[in-house]
Amino acid sequence: MKKKLGLRTKKTQKIYDEYRKNLPKGCVLCRTKPVKDFVYWRLIPNHFPYDKIAQKHQILFPKKHKALLSDLSKNELQELYEIQEKTKDFDVSILNFPHQQTIPDHFHIHLIEYKTIK
Numbered sequence: 001m002k003k004k005l006g007l008r009t010k011k012t013q014k015i016y017d018e019y020r021k022n023l024p025k026g027c028v029l030c031r032t033k034p035v036k037d038f039v040y041w042r043l044i045p046n047h048f049p050y051d052k053i054a055q056k057h058q059i060l061f062p063k064k065h066k067a068l069l070s071d072l073s074k075n076e077l078q079e080l081y082e083i084q085e086k087t088k089d090f091d092v093s094i095l096n097f098p099h100q101q102t103i104p105d106h107f108h109i110h111l112i113e114y115k116t117i118k
């Protein structure tokens with residue numbers, strides 16, 4: 001299979017690939033110390049950022065352990081819309097397709113602030 005370009009630098013991708021070979025048991029998202037808590041959502045840093053494009057990369061996920069977008073409750077969706085509409089700290093959000101996710105058991109969205117040009 002051809003290797004895809006992806007959004008991480010070669011260096012970060014290499015570290016990430018190593019990490020993925022030996023994924024710790026349990027949910028990494030649930031275990032990571034949050035930088036911010038909403039009512040239904042939680043924000044954590046991404047230790048393997050999409051550093052080709054990102055100067056800040058955090059991960060947003062529902063506090064309740066749910067796998068798919070279609071599993072989210074009305075309240076969870078409502079708060080997600082509010083976060084999406086109000087947050088000024090990021091430039092783009094990325095929702096990877098399930099087949100591309102390292103953590104497919106827990107729905108999450110990547111929030112990214114673009115790098116600035118020097």
Ligand SMILES: [Zn+2]
Pocket residue numbers: 027028029030065106
């Ligand atoms: Zn989890």
